[in-house]
Amino acid sequence: MPCWCVWADAEKHFRLALDVPGARSRPFNHARTRLLCGEWLRRAGRRSHARTRLAEAAEIFRRLDAAPLLARTEAEQEMTGQRLRRDSAPARDTAAVLTSQELRVAQLAAQGLTNREIGSHC
Structure with a gap:
């Protein structure tokens, strides 16, 4: 077959x-x-x-x-x-909600980097 x-x-x-x-x-x-x-x-x-x-x-x-x-x-x-969403993670734990890439972008944005600067780091 x-x-x-x-x-x-x-x-x-x-x-x-x-x-x-x-x-x-x-x-x-x-x-x-x-x-x-x-x-x-x-x-x-x-x-x-x-x-x-x-x-x-x-x-x-x-x-x-x-x-x-x-x-x-x-x-x-x-x-x-x-x-x-992992059951064991607290609802406000951003590491449980975001992918590692999204978390990295959020951390860089929190440091005040521009989109262009964030793009060069990721």
């Missing part, structure tokens, strides 16, 4: 796996399937669909305290361009 046929059928197979009767009664496996589907969707360029599947997986992994798969899911969410 040509590679493109397998690729074209992937979404269908993910949907079938997620719709198996009783699949939700095995939350770890169900969340893992959502993670794999989200990874596939992101790689297929379907970021918004991927975010939905990944958010569902992250919620289950968080509830199950499955830290390694939660970390993998969150990394995948960030690769879709989604910014995650």
Whole structure:
């Protein structure tokens, strides 16, 4: 079977796996399937669909305290361009809200540098 046929059928197979009767009664496996589907969707360029599947997986992994798969899911969410707010960080902690690049720009702006000067530092 040509590679493109397998690729074209992937979404269908993910949907079938997620719709198996009783699949939700095995939350770890169900969340893992959502993670794999989200990874596939992101790689297929379907970021918004991927975010939905990944958010569902992250919620289950968080509830199950499955830290390694939660970390993998969150990394995948960030690769879709989604910014995650870490639960353990205080709401006003700018380092938890901003990317490292954004934090660097904010620090330079707070020092009074112009946009041009900031651009030369970043």
